[in-house]
Amino acid sequence: MSKEPVDIVGIGNAIVDVLSKTDDTFLQAERLNKGSMTLIEEAQAEALYKKMGPGMEMSGGSAANTIAAFAAMGGRAGYIGKVSNDQLGNVFRHDICASGVQFTTAPLEDGPSTARCLILITPDAQRTMCTYLGACVWIAPSDLDEQMIANAGVTYLEGYLFDRPRAKQTFRRAAEVAHAAGKKVALSLSDSFCVERHREEFLDLVEHHVDILFANESEITALYKTDDFEHAVWQVKEHCELAALTRSEKGSVIVSKTAEPVIVPAAPVAQVVDTTGAGDMYAAGFLFGHARGFPLGECGYLGSLAAAEVIAHVGARPQSDLAALVKMRKAG
Amino acid sequence: MSKEPVDIVGIGNAIVDVLSKTDDTFLQAERLNKGSMTLIEEAQAEALYKKMGPGMEMSGGSAANTIAAFAAMGGRAGYIGKVSNDQLGNVFRHDICASGVQFTTAPLEDGPSTARCLILITPDAQRTMCTYLGACVWIAPSDLDEQMIANAGVTYLEGYLFDRPRAKQTFRRAAEVAHAAGKKVALSLSDSFCVERHREEFLDLVEHHVDILFANESEITALYKTDDFEHAVWQVKEHCELAALTRSEKGSVIVSKTAEPVIVPAAPVAQVVDTTGAGDMYAAGFLFGHARGFPLGECGYLGSLAAAEVIAHVGARPQSDLAALVKMRKAG
Numbered sequence: 001m002s003k004e005p006v007d008i009v010g011i012g013n014a015i016v017d018v019l020s021k022t023d024d025t026f027l028q029a030e031r032l033n034k035g036s037m038t039l040i041e042e043a044q045a046e047a048l049y050k051k052m053g054p055g056m057e058m059s060g061g062s063a064a065n066t067i068a069a070f071a072a073m074g075g076r077a078g079y080i081g082k083v084s085n086d087q088l089g090n091v092f093r094h095d096i097c098a099s100g101v102q103f104t105t106a107p108l109e110d111g112p113s114t115a116r117c118l119i120l121i122t123p124d125a126q127r128t129m130c131t132y133l134g135a136c137v138w139i140a141p142s143d144l145d146e147q148m149i150a151n152a153g154v155t156y157l158e159g160y161l162f163d164r165p166r167a168k169q170t171f172r173r174a175a176e177v178a179h180a181a182g183k184k185v186a187l188s189l190s191d192s193f194c195v196e197r198h199r200e201e202f203l204d205l206v207e208h209h210v211d212i213l214f215a216n217e218s219e220i221t222a223l224y225k226t227d228d229f230e231h232a233v234w235q236v237k238e239h240c241e242l243a244a245l246t247r248s249e250k251g252s253v254i255v256s257k258t259a260e261p262v263i264v265p266a267a268p269v270a271q272v273v274d275t276t277g278a279g280d281m282y283a284a285g286f287l288f289g290h291a292r293g294f295p296l297g298e299c300g301y302l303g304s305l306a307a308a309e310v311i312a313h314v315g316a317r318p319q320s321d322l323a324a325l326v327k328m329r330k331a332g
Numbered sequence: 333m334s335k336e337p338v339d340i341v342g343i344g345n346a347i348v349d350v351l352s353k354t355d356d357t358f359l360q361a362e363r364l365n366k367g368s369m370t371l372i373e374e375a376q377a378e379a380l381y382k383k384m385g386p387g388m389e390m391s392g393g394s395a396a397n398t399i400a401a402f403a404a405m406g407g408r409a410g411y412i413g414k415v416s417n418d419q420l421g422n423v424f425r426h427d428i429c430a431s432g433v434q435f436t437t438a439p440l441e442d443g444p445s446t447a448r449c450l451i452l453i454t455p456d457a458q459r460t461m462c463t464y465l466g467a468c469v470w471i472a473p474s475d476l477d478e479q480m481i482a483n484a485g486v487t488y489l490e491g492y493l494f495d496r497p498r499a500k501q502t503f504r505r506a507a508e509v510a511h512a513a514g515k516k517v518a519l520s521l522s523d524s525f526c527v528e529r530h531r532e533e534f535l536d537l538v539e540h541h542v543d544i545l546f547a548n549e550s551e552i553t554a555l556y557k558t559d560d561f562e563h564a565v566w567q568v569k570e571h572c573e574l575a576a577l578t579r580s581e582k583g584s585v586i587v588s589k590t591a592e593p594v595i596v597p598a599a600p601v602a603q604v605v606d607t608t609g610a611g612d613m614y615a616a617g618f619l620f621g622h623a624r625g626f627p628l629g630e631c632g633y634l635g636s637l638a639a640a641e642v643i644a645h646v647g648a649r650p651q652s653d654l655a656a657l658v659k660m661r662k663a664g
Contacts, residue, residue, distance in 0.1 A: 021651065054400070054427040054649060057389035068386070087419040087445070095386040113419070317386060319353065 003102060005151035006078040007291040008070055011144075011174050012063025012158040013136040013167070014081030014105075015115040016088040019127075019276065019314055020055040022120040027128055032120070037129040037191045039163060040118075045132035048118055057088070058315045059095035060117055061136070062190055063158040065277050065316045068099040069284035069306055072322040075291055078102040078148050080174075084135035089114040095317070105143050108135040119276055121314065127276040137164035141173040149174055150181035153291055154212065156283070159190035162198045175209050186212035188283055189219035196222055206239050212290070213243040214283045220245050233261060244286050244300060246279055251304060254296045264300030267308035277316025281306035288326065302326060335434060337483035338410040339623040340402055343476075343506050344395025344490040345468040345499070346413030346437075347447040348420040351459075351608065351646055352387040354452045359460055364452070369461040369523045371495060372450075377464035380450055389420070390647045391427035392449055393468070394522055395490040397609050397648045400431040401616035401638055404654040407623055410434040410480050412506075416467035421446040427649070437475050440467040451608055453646065459608040469496035473505040481506055482513035485623055486544065488615070491522035494530045507541050518544035520615055521551035528554055538571050544622070545575040546615045552577050565593060576618050576632060578611055583636060586628045596632030599640035609648025613638035620658065634658060 027034055030048065040048065049055075059068070064079055071077040079096055083089030085107040092114060096103045115136040120128045139161075149155050155178035161167040175185045187210040189195050195202055195215075202223060206213055213236065215223065220232040220243075229247070236243045236255055243255040254262040285306035289299030309320050359366055362380065372380065381387075391400070396411055403409040411428055415421030417439040424446060428435045447468040452460045471493075481487050487510040493499040507517045519542045521527050527534055527547075534555055538545055545568065547555065552564040552575075561579070568575045568587055575587045586594040617638035621631030637657055641650050 049426060052426075052430065054391065054430045055423070056647060057423060059386065091387070091389060094381060094384075098384060098386045315388060 004076065006076040006102060006148060007152065008067065008075065008154045008156055008287055009078040009080065009148050009152040010063035010067035010156040011080045011161065011170065013061050013115055013133060013160050014064060014083045014092055015061040015117045015131065015136060016092055017058050017060035017117045017119050017276070017316060018049065018055045019058065019119045019121060019274070020052045022053060022122060024122055027120060027122065032128050032130065033193070034122070034128050035126050036193050037131055040130045040132055042112070042132055042134070045116060045118060045130065048130055052118060052120070056314065057091065058317060059092045060316045062160060062188060062280050063156055064096055065280035066156060066284045066287070067101055068096055069281050069318050069322060070288055071100040072318050073284065073288045073326045074323040075288050078145070078152065080105050080139070080143060080145060082108055082136050082139040082143060084108045084112065084114045086113050088116065089135070102148070104145065105139070108138050111135060111138060121274045121276070125272040125275050125311065127274060133164065137167050139170050140166050141170050144170060144174055144177065146177045149177045150183070152178070152183060154184045154186050154287060156186045156188070156287065158188050159194050159198070159202065162201065163194065179209070184211040185209060186214065186287065188279065189213070189215040189223065192218040192222040195219050199223060206236070211241045213240045214279065214286070215243065216246045216279055237261070244282070244303065246282050252282065252300050254300050256296065262297045262300065264297055264304060267301070267304040269308045269312050272311050274314045275311050277310045278307045280316060281310040281318065302329060305329060336408065338408040338434060338480060339484065340399065340407065340486045340488055340619055341410040341412065341480050341484040342395035342399035342488040343412045343493065343502065345393050345447055345465060345492050346396060346415045346424055347393040347449045347463065347468060348424055349390050349392035349449045349451050349608070349648060350381065350387045351390065351451045351453060351606070352384045354385060354454060356454055359452060359454065364460050364462065365525070366454070366460050367458050368525050369463055372462045372464055374444070374464055374466070377448060377450060377462065380462055384450060384452070388646065389423065390649060391424045392648045394492060394520060394612050395488055396428055397612035398488060398616045398619070399433055400428055401613050401650050401654060402620055403432040404650050405616065405620045405658045406655040407620050410477070410484065412437050412471070412475060412477060414440055414468050414471040414475060416440045416444065416446045418445050420448065421467065434480070436477065437471070440470050443467060443470060453606045453608070457604040457607050457643065459606060465496065469499050471502050472498050473502050476502060476506055476509065478509045481509045482515070484510070484515060486516045486518050486619060488518045488520070488619065490520050491526050491530070491534065494533065495526065511541070516543040517541060518546065518619065520611065521545070521547040521555065524550040524554040527551050531555060538568070543573045545572045546611065546618070547575070548578045548580070548611055569593070576614070576635065578614050584614065584632050586632050588628065594629045594632065596629055596636060599633070599636040601640045601644050604643050606646045607643050609642045610639045612648060613642040613650065634661060637661060
């Protein structure tokens with residue numbers, strides 16, 4: 001199935017985003033947790049969509065965003081995820097392939113429609129997400145291109161996969177194949193509520209099955225049931241080979257078992273418009289630097305740069321030439 | 333069918349835009365006329381889409397953009413146009429209804445999919461459009477809500493409707509109903525190539541059936557087969573009660589049978605990002621002022637303001653609070 005070997009393969013929920021501007025009153029009326037991701041059923045998605053303002057549709061999905069950006073930087077990347085054979089599924093497929101990503105997962109022919117994430121953007125640039133998972137949770141271990149995984153330097157998984165049993169099985173099988181081939185497994189914790197739903201399993205994963213961990217401050221503190229970020233840093237240092245912990249405008253902290261934590265600043269942004277995809281872009285920049293063997297601080301700063309690009313506009317995928325950004329950084 | 337009477341009803345091709353950034357080399361390789369609209373068949377649309385970069389989907393359609401913006405300014409508006417009963421058709425319906433527009437045209441149940449316009453944006457902010465008309469040309473006179481038209485102050489039609497016979501019939505019937513009720517008919521000339529395809533019919537329309545004409549410089553000079561804008565101005569002054577002629581950064585000229593032409597400046601824009609929808613927004617602002625009985629110069633400047641909003645971001649529909657913009661202008 002797979003063509004040339006890739007540096008990284010991402011596996012995640014294949015989702016089309018529907019982005020719309022709103023205000024806090026709307027979030028309160030709909031009882032939505034600002035800044036988080038809530039899973040909703042199709043009927044709820046339709047009801048919420050009806051109440052939302054005009055939107056714009058763009059390919060999304062956490063791991064898919066990371067992988068598309070990694071490819072846009074000039075890396076070789078593959079993606080595994082399930083869409084339906086419908087118009088939005090075609091949009092997803094087009095966009096990720098047009099980013100230069102190998103994507104060959106067969107679409108779901110019968111069953112629910114392609115997953116949609118209703119993203120409400122408030123004037124403070126925060127995004128609040130409601131996801132109808134649809135076709136994407138029909139991903140199964142048989143969808144895995146095991147040859148692609150075994151050949152990839154890193155297999156990148158998103159925590160959101162843990163929300164449904166078949167996707168979770170797929171997650172575990174992918175990690176198994178990667179490790180059996182002597183390759184690395186990376187995990188993004190995705191969302192603090194997702195962490196709370198699956199804390200014990202995530203702790204087990206982090207301690208025994210994950211080589212590179214991505215989390216923001218609220219996710220990592222949720223994982224270790226603490227309010228203290230420093231405490232979480234020292235916990236993760238014990239448990240994980242490498243962890244990149246993001247803290248919005250405070251930048252990130254890179255924690256490795258064998259060295260002192262590295263503090264990385266955020267990159268400057270003229271105006272923060274929409275934070276959708278910030279964490280995903282950070283992971284892309286970090287992993288790109290990591291694949292090229294850059295020092296950890298430089299990996300983190302590539303993450304900061306990619307995150308700064310995506311929060312300056314609406315939508316979770318890059319709109320500028322990331323390859324040029326990376327080259328400029330290397331030259332600078 | 334219709335609920336409360338509207339100030340304006342728009343009739344046009346109901347289209348979802350697929351916007352993507354590209355460069356001039358790509359346009360040349362695809363032999364596309366920069367800045368214009370080319371009609372393409374489904375197979376061509378699929379082939380071109382495959383070659384395009386990642387996109388974003390947003391509701392479009394020339395008259396639909398105008399009507400959505402008119403409603404966003406606080407006007408009462410209706411729209412008539414044909415989508416298919418598919419995902420992109422639902423996107424179109426949601427967005428125009430969420431803008432506050434009455435839209436009750438029944439979707440096409442069997443037949444081609446919802447129309448799509450592939451919009452290629454070059455670094456100079458120009459947009460080059462390739463349209464697969466799909467379901468939208470299945471609009472028929474029976475789709476007209478004649479009561480809504482008879483009650484509306486203005487019926488706004490787009491020249492693009494002339495590209496297919498059934499849509500043209502629908503266009504003519506709508507104008508007939510509006511005039512029979514003593515109301516105004518407005519027309520946008522849409523595109524210079526469209527004008528060249530239908531010059532004789534458009535001349536007849538402008539002379540005998542249109543009260544308010546919208547055209548940009550290349551469209552109005554194409555209509556009168558001249559290179560001289562001034563010449564076109566004097567021609568249209570003879571033929572049409574009121575014409576608003578736009579000239580990009582040079583602003584617009586408003587020509588009426590009974591008075592001297594009014595010169596209106598363009599509104600300032602920090603950075604022109606994507607000119608998609610500029611003409612549509614101008615018409616919205618102008619018609620909003622006209623519905624409120626504002627002086628012609630003020631109508632034109634509302635057009636300039638709305639156009640300035642839309643060219644500062646990607647996509648053909650407004651993303652700021654146009655009602656606030658209009659109020660500020662009134663106060664200022």
